Amino acid sequence: MRAAVIVFPGSNCDRDMRVALRNATGRDPRMVWHRETELPDVDLIALPGGFSYGDYLRCGAMASHSPILREVKRAAERGVNVLGVCNGFQVLTEAGLLPGVLMRNRDLRFVCRDVWLLVENAETPFTEGYEAGEVIRIPIAHHDGNYHADELTLRRLEDRGRIVFRYCSEMGTADRADNPNGSCLNIAGIVNERGNVLGLMPHPERLADPLLGGADGTPMFAGLARVLGAS
Amino acid sequence: MRAKVTVMLKTGVLDPQGKAIAAALGALGFEGVQGARQGKIIELDLAETDAATAREQVEEMCRQLLANTVIESYAIEME
Numbered sequence: 150m151r152a153a154v155i156v157f158p159g160s161n162c163d164r165d166m167r168v169a170l171r172n173a174t175g176r177d178p179r180m181v182w183h184r185e186t187e188l189p190d191v192d193l194i195a196l197p198g199g200f201s202y203g204d205y206l207r208c209g210a211m212a213s214h215s216p217i218l219r220e221v222k223r224a225a226e227r228g229v230n231v232l233g234v235c236n237g238f239q240v241l242t243e244a245g246l247l248p249g250v251l252m253r254n255r256d257l258r259f260v261c262r263d264v265w266l267l268v269e270n271a272e273t274p275f276t277e278g279y280e281a282g283e284v285i286r287i288p289i290a291h292h293d294g295n296y297h298a299d300e301l302t303l304r305r306l307e308d309r310g311r312i313v314f315r316y317c318s319e320m321g322t323a324d325r326a327d328n329p330n331g332s333c334l335n336i337a338g339i340v341n342e343r344g345n346v347l348g349l350m351p352h353p354e355r356l357a358d359p360l361l362g363g364a365d366g367t368p369m370f371a372g373l374a375r376v377l378g379a380s
Numbered sequence: 381m382r383a384k385v386t387v388m389l390k391t392g393v394l395d396p397q398g399k400a401i402a403a404a405l406g407a408l409g410f411e412g413v414q415g416a417r418q419g420k421i422i423e424l425d426l427a428e429t430d431a432a433t434a435r436e437q438v439e440e441m442c443r444q445l446l447a448n449t450v451i452e453s454y455a456i457e458m459e
Contacts, residue, residue, distance in 0.1 A: 207448055214445060243448065250450045257396050297393070297451060331396075 150377040152178035152193040155221065157212045162198035162234065162354060169354040170195065173370035174378070183215040192377040193230045194221055196237030198290070198352055208251060208293045209239030218244055230274055230377065231346045235291055238338070238348030247341055247348045248306070249298030254291070255331025261290040263363075264329055266337055266351060267317040270310045273340050275347045278372025284321045285365040287351040289329060289337075294350040296332035296339075303333055314338035314349055381426045381434045382459040387447045388419035422446055431458050 202211035233241040314337040338349025353366030402416040428434040
């Protein structure tokens with residue numbers, strides 16, 4: 150699998166993403182600066198976490214208009230897999246590659262802690278390494294992760310299995326009490342209609358090595374490497 | 381020309397910052413604040429001198445960048 154990590158001014162998880170991808174694939178991903186107007190030929194594009202452009206105007210709004218995003222959109226339309234984590238998820242919604250929007254957290258606080266996630270859909274290339282119904286522990290670190298969309302969009306996401314990760318308890322029940330930011334339907338991550346663009350607020354790259362205190366993020370990268378590995 | 385764009389959360393979209401402001405005003409002893417909503421104002425200096433054309437340009441700016449129309453509405457004033 151060949152991967153690229155897009156780097157915006159203010160990205161701060163790009164190197165964690167690089168290490169997680171390198172460990173899973175044995176290849177160093179290409180780091181692509183936001184001003185670039187061409188993408189290398191890759192199987193996966195990762196939009197990392199951070200505060201691109203200082204979160205000016207709205208989280209992800211500036212990044213969604215940067216030159217490289219035009220190429221990312223084209224690649225996504227061709228079927229290239231795109232993974233957006235945290236700020237990367239915000240960029241994907243602002244760019245219109247995923248529906249909805251990530252609003253300020255319900256309690257107006259920056260939340261930085263491990264959460265439990267229910268893997269609802271293990272049929273995507275991103276979740277091939279997990280079992281449906283599996284509960285995993287992944288950290289979150291965000292101020293604007295409160296996923297919001299209109300009723301129709303939410304129903305469509307639910308009906309088509311496009312809610313990939315939901316905030317839950319350790320037992321796997323997804324109640325309001327298990328929701329760290331107020332997001333609709335406890336949504337932590339969604340995929341596009343075609344299934345090749347995933348956005349999620351939690352950071353799998355931050356728990357992808359036992360040295361970091363856990364490895365529940367590893368199956369995402371290992372699964373991607375298996376699915377996309379042939380090329 | 382100058383344009384002033386006011387961006388607000390759409391009615392019905394929960395505005396936790398507005399709620400916090402209303403609660404804080406109540407805590408300070410300002411009675412009767414039944415609601416508060418927070419938005420933002422963006423002022424633009426434009427080279428265009430025709431008001432109608434300028435307004436069209438600003439409309440497009442709002443749609444493409446200044447507002448996220450999933451949750452926000454915008455109002456334009458030309459000066």
